[in-house]
Amino acid sequence: MTEWDRFFRENITKIFKEKNQVIDIGGGLRIDKNKNNRFNKHNLFIKDLIKDKDHYIILDKVADYKPDIVGDIHDLPFDDNSIESIVCIAILEHVERPWQAIDEMYRVLKPGGYLYIYVPFLYYYHPMKGYYKDYYRFTKDGLKYLLKDFSHLELQNVRGAIETVFNLLPSPLLKKRGSKIFYILDRLFKKDNSNQTSGYSIFCIK
Secondary structure: OOHHHHHHHHHHHHHHHHOOOEEEEOOOOOOOHHHOOOOOHHHHHHHHHOOOOOOEEEEEOOOOOOOOEEOEOOEOOOOOOOEEEEEEEOOHHHOOOHHHHHHHHHHHEEEEEEEEEEEEOOOOOOOEOOOEOOOOOOOHHHHHHHOOOOOEEEEEEEOOHHHHHHHOOOOHHHHHHHHHHHHHHHHHOOOOOOOOOOEEEEEEEO
C-alpha cells in the first residue's frame, strides 16, 4: 500500500468512525453506483463504516447523478457551525472560486469538525464536457495559505516526482504497467516526498 493510499484509508476511517455526519461534496468517494457517474471498488471498505442513511450524504451542484442534496459549494445550504465532517475529493480544481469554497466549508463545519480534501498539482487537463471545466492546480504553499484558518493541517503527496512525470504521459497502458516500478524508483531515489507531485491529500480540523 502506498503512503497516500494509507493516508486516505486511515483518515477516511477516522472521519466515518468519529463523526455521525459526513457530507461528500461531489460524491468523490464513489461508493454508491446509484449516486455517481463513476464507481471505485477500492473504496467499498467505507460501506462497512456507514452507520445509517443519515451518516453519509452526497451533495452535488446538479441533480444528474441523484445526490442527496443539490447545492453549490460556493454557497453551501447549511447553517454556520452545523456540519461534523466534509469530504471534498477532486472538486476544487473544477470550481470557479476555490478560495470561496474553502471559506464556505470552514463556515459550516463545527469547531473540531473534520475536512478531507484531494487536489491536483502536476496533473493532466481533465474537464468533463457539459458538467464541469478544469480551472486550477494547487501547490503546497497555496494550500497552506488557503487552509490557514484550520487549527490542524496534514498534507500527503500523491505520487513521487518520477511517477508524477510518467502519469502525465498520454499512454494509459504504460502508466498502469509502470506505476509500481515508478513508485519503487521514487522511494529508491528519495523522490517520494518531492514537491513535484501529482497532487495532495489533506486532512484538516477546524
